Amino acid sequence: MNQITVRGMTLVCLLFTLNAVAQPGQPASGNANGEMASAPTSPNAVRSANRALSKRVLKALSHVKGLDATGIFVKASDGNIILSGVVQEASQIPLAVQAARNVDGVRSVRESLRLATQPTQ
Template identity: 40%
Template sequence: MRVHIEICRAIMALMCVSATTVALAQDDAGRAGTTTASSALPPAADASDKSAKAAARALTKRVARVLSRTRGLDSSRVLVRVRDGIVTLSGVVPDSGQATLAVSAAQQVPGVRAVRNRLRVNTQSG
């Protein structure tokens, strides 16, 4: 009976140490700028999430480059965001024609599935 109690105490001590270690690891991950939720993901899910983010960043750069090179378009105040191949254009353009031009140019970029137009037209001059 005495051995059984000692074994239970040892198991409880190991559980406390284990819980403390996990809590400290999560706290360290939080300080390093990572979220504990992503740390809980299996490595394959984390890797696919990273590759999806990298693909979105690359598509964002391609769309922004196309917009900056589009004649007749002032893209200096246009923000490009991408998620799952869907491009969202937001910001301000001088007139509605430029908003249409920006959407059209973004649609031509390979990898773009759809374009959401959230551009605002600047009604103030000067």
């Protein structure tokens, strides 16, 4: 508690602080609306959020012109995406990576895509 004297009057000021700790996978600051984002806390909620993000990325991939996403698998973990599987042409790999990066909630994208004609190692 702080006391401040102004023109002979004593004002008592109580200072409150709000300590916000970012949850894993969430920014330390609020979202675009200035609201604090809350992260899923239970293991089931985390798995559900990862599945939902994977589905959003797959949906985005399916809408990319010039990309055959039928052989692409998406794994999401805390906003980090791994693209694996096969594509028909090398030019489809950067299309898939960019489309995944553009999905809301994606923090990073790693690709392990190979051409359909390449042998499996």
